Amino acid sequence: MKRVGLVVNPTAGRRRGAVLGRDVADGLRAAGHDVVDLSAPTASAARANAVRAVAHGIDVLVVVGGDGTAHLGVNVVAGTDTPLVVAGAGTGNDLAATLGWPVRDAAAVVRVVGEGVPRRIDAARRVEPDGSGAWFGGVLAAGFDSVVNERANRWPWPKGRMRYHLAILRELPVFRPIPYAVTVDGVTTRTEAMLVAVANGPAYGGGMRMAPDARVDDGLLDVVVVHAISRVELVRVFPRVFSGTHVDHPAVEILRGREVRLDAERVVAYADGERFAPLPLTCEVVPEALSVLT
Structure with missing residues (x-):
């Protein structure tokens, strides 16, 4: 059993994100995982929820949406040990395609969370004078x-x-x-x-x-x-x-x-x-x- 933080963009893929997000949450719970819904009315609020969840300890962050939602996930977990899983639900899904993450397949997302292979990859960061910067x-x-x-x-x-x-x-x-x-x-x-x-x-x-x-x-x-x-x-x-x-x-x-x-x-x-x-x-x-x- 894992404690899974879940961020869903319901408008992704002409609102297919809402359906996929619901199916992913149901599937994760059915598999015995503890699902913490971090979704919010705005992307900034969802990101703040996810940052707090990572700081307080979740086993994996799952984001459901397109490349914009994947971008949110990258910025939450980059530089931490919390692994990311992207459930592609958008128009592009380029990051999901690059890493072989499931697209519009809730059951496959559940399998990745339960049985996925940990991997560390590079990320790019904007350099700011104070050492901060988006990823x-x-x-x-x-x-x-x-x-x-x-x-x-x-x-x-x-x-x-x-x-x-x-x-x-x-x-x-x-x-x-x-x-x-x-x-x-x-x-x-x-x-x-x-x-x-x-x-x-x-x-x-x-x-x-x-x-x-x-x-x-x-x-x-x-x-x-x-x-x-x-x-x-x-x-x-x-x-x-x-x-x-x-x-x-x-x-x-x-x-x-x-x-x-x-x-x-x-x-x-x-x-x-x-x-x-x-x-x-x-x-x-x-x-x-x-x-x-x-």
């Missing part, structure tokens, strides 16, 4: 993709991926290459680029394999730079991100390192699909910072 487990986007996210998040409709696709169509005619300074382990590259992504894991945005060779346990961040190309060429290349073959394009450069600083004006970075921080920012990989059950 991310997957990909930080800072460029065309994050600009599209900013636009899409201002729209109340449509929901899901369609809103993102429409935002791409709206942004594309007006987008211009962005001047960046990209510093990896102290070496700075100045360039104009369409986007820069910092990846702890390979995918984001519902299966876009931005950094197909990134690994969550290699102690490194993959930095993907898509240097300046025409909008026509961007339209041609961008769909290849779903297969990861965009990295073969001559405008795509991949750097690797432990610490990355991005400098650019009027760019807000998104990490794990969540609004993260405006540039400039510095992030670092922390090896084995995150405990998970898989």
